Amino acid sequence: MRPTLHTSLMKVSILAAAIALSTCLMAQSRQAGSKVFHTSGAFVWMSSPTVSGSQVWIYASHTDHPGTPATFLEFDIFTPHPDGTFTDTFGSGDVPEDALSGNSSKNLSLIVDTSTATSFQTTTCESNGTCHAGPTGLLHIDFRTDGDYTDRTISENHYTFFQTVQRSHYNYDSSSALANGSILGHSINNGSSQMGTNRSTTITLTRKH
Numbered sequence: 001m002r003p004t005l006h007t008s009l010m011k012v013s014i015l016a017a018a019i020a021l022s023t024c025l026m027a028q029s030r031q032a033g034s035k036v037f038h039t040s041g042a043f044v045w046m047s048s049p050t051v052s053g054s055q056v057w058i059y060a061s062h063t064d065h066p067g068t069p070a071t072f073l074e075f076d077i078f079t080p081h082p083d084g085t086f087t088d089t090f091g092s093g094d095v096p097e098d099a100l101s102g103n104s105s106k107n108l109s110l111i112v113d114t115s116t117a118t119s120f121q122t123t124t125c126e127s128n129g130t131c132h133a134g135p136t137g138l139l140h141i142d143f144r145t146d147g148d149y150t151d152r153t154i155s156e157n158h159y160t161f162f163q164t165v166q167r168s169h170y171n172y173d174s175s176s177a178l179a180n181g182s183i184l185g186h187s188i189n190n191g192s193s194q195m196g197t198n199r200s201t202t203i204t205l206t207r208k209h
Helices: 003-025
Strands: 036-047 057-061 069-079 086-096 100-103 107-113 120-126 131-132 138-160 165-184 187-205
Touching: 003 036, 036 100, 036 107, 036 138, 036 165, 057 165, 057 187, 069 107, 069 187, 138 187
Parallel strands: none
Antiparallel strands: 036 057, 036 187, 057 069, 069 086, 086 120, 100 107, 107 138, 120 131, 138 165, 165 187
16 A cells, blocks of 8 residues: 555654653643644645654645635654654744745645744754754755655544644645755755645644643
8 A cells, every 4th residue: 555644644643652652751741722724725745864864744735724825834853862862843834825836746845944934933842851942944845746656635633743732634635756955954865755735634733842
């Protein structure tokens, strides 16, 4: 069976849940409220190791909520350290609509400087539970379909990450793709990804840290 956004994200969520469980006795979670994002149109998703050994997860899609058109972006950068500790950076929020551009059936580019996006928030947490404002900067990743598979998905999902809980209703058409570029200085070469068109997707994020 071909990999899908659902099954790949589930693998990531299982890892994140295990990490959260191992650290829950060291830090008290702080509920920061929930935010709901409605997306429709072009989207990209990627889960891939970086050249430096971190694991990066990215999702971006055009929104359809009222107001100024935008692109919803979220990412997680998980960096393990030789001593067994780790650093986790999570970012989410709206960025300019033209941050995601191209042809959703062939190639899309995600280009944005998060330091200029006032609605975008980034937080970095250490494995001991200490959290602080995360880094901002340039994301530039190009996605190109590779012809491996196509997918039609309608699903309800609940994911637990180290910093957030995400509840999602997905409804999209997609194709497998390869991603190349960088995110906040982390280089990505031929990262496993998907790109396509959201028919209607709703994402609810609740921060734990």
